[in-house]
Amino acid sequence: MGTRTDAAEAAVVAARTDLGDEVDRLEAAGRAAVDIPSKVKANPAKAAGVAAGGAFLALGGPKRLFRRARRAVTGKDEDLPSELLPKEVEKTLRKLGSDGKAVRGTLEREFAKYLDDRQKERKKEGVIAAVTGLAITALRPIAMRSGRQIAERMLDPNQPAFDEQLRRIRERRRGGKPGAPGDAGL
Known part of the structure; x- marks a missing residue:
């Protein structure tokens, strides 16, 4: 025992x-x-690179780059109209006449014509948006992996x-x- x-x-x-x-x-x-001080002293260039990469991620750099790439492919978004107010809409409707049925018919015809004219552009915009979405979907994992690697290097x-x-x-x-x-x- x-x-x-x-x-x-x-x-x-x-x-x-x-x-x-x-x-x-x-x-x-x-x-x-x-x-951190000994890491910076041992490898100042690497430390500066890690700090710059961390700042890039913290300040939303990948998101900004994706936005710029999308704008470069699809073009700049149009500004919102600053002058289209209800008073102006009413003025325009009054100019069309006082007969409600005639005004309604004119609006419907003009809108249908507008939709037909814009159909080709909408299809093209849809393709561009799909390509941009695929590019962003493909690049996001790369950006996430890079961010993880930067964090690991900072703590290694x-x-x-x-x-x-x-x-x-x-x-x-x-x-x-x-x-x-x-x-x-x-």
């Missing part, structure tokens, strides 16, 4: 040691991941910084000082 107890105690001690090592590695990874601990943090943590543990480390700011 004593042998099994000794074996169990040894297993617990080994598990506790492994847990301590894993906690140290986790803490080192966390510290290295958020140690580089090996030298990770090793340095792990060394500091292990030194602190060997020193036996309880509580937060001196550089934690607590």
Whole structure:
């Protein structure tokens, strides 16, 4: 019975040691991941690129690019009419005459003629809108993947910084000082 107890105690001690090592590695990874100044010092160009990419995403850059591409393909949207007010509509209707049936007939004929004239343009606009929609649908996953990669690069601990943090943590543990480390700011 004593042998099994000794074996169990040894297993617990080994598990506790492994847990301590894993906690140290986790803490080192966390510290290295958020140690932005050392990342900037080690790779200033990469840090500037990651910051620029993050700013591009945060400021809605992909959405703006998609809008510009759509405008380049379909053309600029027409401005809304600023002068078409109910008073002007009434004036125009009065000019058509006072006979309600005749005015209604004129409006119906003119509208039907307008729809026939615009049918070809509407079909063309529909094709352009469909192509633009397909392009946006195809490019969106690429933009999402790029954003994810930028975020991963921002949070990825580089090996030298990770090793340095792990060394500091292990030194602190060997020193036996309880509580937060001196550089934690607590």
